[in-house]
Amino acid sequence: DSGVTQTPKHLITATGQRVTLRCSPRSGDLSVYWYQQSLDQGLQFLIQYYNGEERAKGNILERFSAQQFPDLHSELNLSSLELGDSALYFCASSSVTNTEAFFGQGTRLTVV
Amino acid sequence: GEDVEQSLFLSVREGDSSVINCTYTDSSSTYLYWYKQEPGAGLQLLTYIFSNMDMKQDQRLTVLLNKKDKHLSLRIADTQTGDSAIYFCAERSADRRALTFGSGTRLQVQP
Numbered sequence: 001d002s003g004v005t006q007t008p009k010h011l012i013t014a015t016g017q018r019v020t021l022r023c024s025p026r027s028g029d030l031s032v033y034w035y036q037q038s039l040d041q042g043l044q045f046l047i048q049y050y051n052g053e054e055r056a057k058g059n060i061l062e063r064f065s066a067q068q069f070p071d072l073h074s075e076l077n078l079s080s081l082e083l084g085d086s087a088l089y090f091c092a093s094s095s096v097t098n099t100e101a102f103f104g105q106g107t108r109l110t111v112v
Numbered sequence: 113g114e115d116v117e118q119s120l121f122l123s124v125r126e127g128d129s130s131v132i133n134c135t136y137t138d139s140s141s142t143y144l145y146w147y148k149q150e151p152g153a154g155l156q157l158l159t160y161i162f163s164n165m166d167m168k169q170d171q172r173l174t175v176l177l178n179k180k181d182k183h184l185s186l187r188i189a190d191t192q193t194g195d196s197a198i199y200f201c202a203e204r205s206a207d208r209r210a211l212t213f214g215s216g217t218r219l220q221v222q223p
Contacts, residue, residue, distance in 0.1 A: 002154065033210055043200065043213035056210055090154060098209055099143060103155040 003027065004093050006104035014112055018079040021107045025072055025093030031055070032074040033094070033101065034066055038087040049074055081111045114138040118201055118214035125222050130188040132217045134201030137182065141203040144177060145211065146186045149198045158186070158199075188219075196221045 003026035013019055025032050034046040036059075045058035049068035060066075063081075068074040078085060088108050092101040115137040124130045136144070145160040161168045161175045161184070168175045174187040188195055198218050202211040 002156070004154075031209065035211075042215045045210040045212070048210055056208070058210060092155075092211075094209075100157055100160065101145075101211060102157060103147070105154040 002102040002104065004091060004102050004104035006089075006091050006107050008107060009105065010108050010110075012110045012112060013081060015081055015083060017081050017111075018077065019081065019109065021076040021078070021089050021091075021109075023074045023076070023091030023093075023104060025074070025091070026095075026102055029093035029095050029102075030072065031094045031098060032068055032072070033092040034060075034074070034076050035090040035092065035103075036087045037090060037106070038084075041087075043090075046076070078109070083111050085109065086111045114141075114203065114205075114208075114212040116201055116203055116212055116214035118199075118217045120215065121218050121220070123220045123222060124191050126191060126193055128191055130186075130191045130195070130219055130221075132186045132188075132199050132201075132219065134184040134186075134214055135182055136184065136201070136203045136212075138203060138205060138212070139182070140205040140207075141182075142206045143204055144175075144184050145202040145204075146173075146175065147200040147202060147213075149200065149216070151197075155200065191219075191221050193221045193223055195219060 005024040030051045046060040048056040094101040146158045147155040198216040201214040
């Protein structure tokens, strides 16, 4: 168990809908990262938050957004969903030293 | 930009050693990582190496880094069926916190 918790584990939704994925980082970790894992794109970095502030952006679509709350949990919002958004979405957290990043079990999103 | 390459598949017999290779392009890579992903599971951090090291050993795992050739390898000694998984190489630089991953190597261990 990495200590990073993601909910829900599975999500099935229709095209055009909006979903929210939730991540609780390891106790004491201030950084949260979101990654998308798909068959054609592999593991892609989406966005990073550090102590509530956006720190870095990767290949995140404009239809996607995220935030990190004062209790350090993070949410990834995906809107106007398309079939191609079907993927595993991972959250990872790391400490201030940032040497190691620990991943949650992921949320498998299926858009039908 | 950063790029990390891995071979897609490796098959070994139980008890043999496995060597999974990875190459990367970013010369400013500071940390290099190996993650393991079992079916339906998340990414488990196996080990990492700092760019000023050549080798790191952790029980059955040995990581070798050739910084000149930008080549990283993971050796698993006495490979077991439980080692069957996808292994991802990843790197990051000092100023870039997010990881860049390779496409993963599927390790199949034959009994």
